[in-house]
Amino acid sequence: LGVGRIMPKPWVHNGELAVRQVVQLSLTFDHRVCDGGTAGGFLRYVADCVEQPAVLLRTL
Known part of the structure; x- marks a missing residue:
């Protein structure tokens, strides 16, 4: 499991464009x-x- 760096990215949220903190996950x-x-x-x-x-x- 790879976890990238948290970076601000333009993102559509609730139909509006906003800058969000986004991290990329990858799996081998x-x-x-x-x-x-x-x-x-x-x-x-x-x-x-x-x-x-x-x-x-809640599931623990």
């Missing part, structure tokens, strides 16, 4: 062990937890 995985759908689902889960940490804390 072995296709012999899992397929892209599984890896993509995991990366989406990680991104959701970063965006809304309260949801993660």
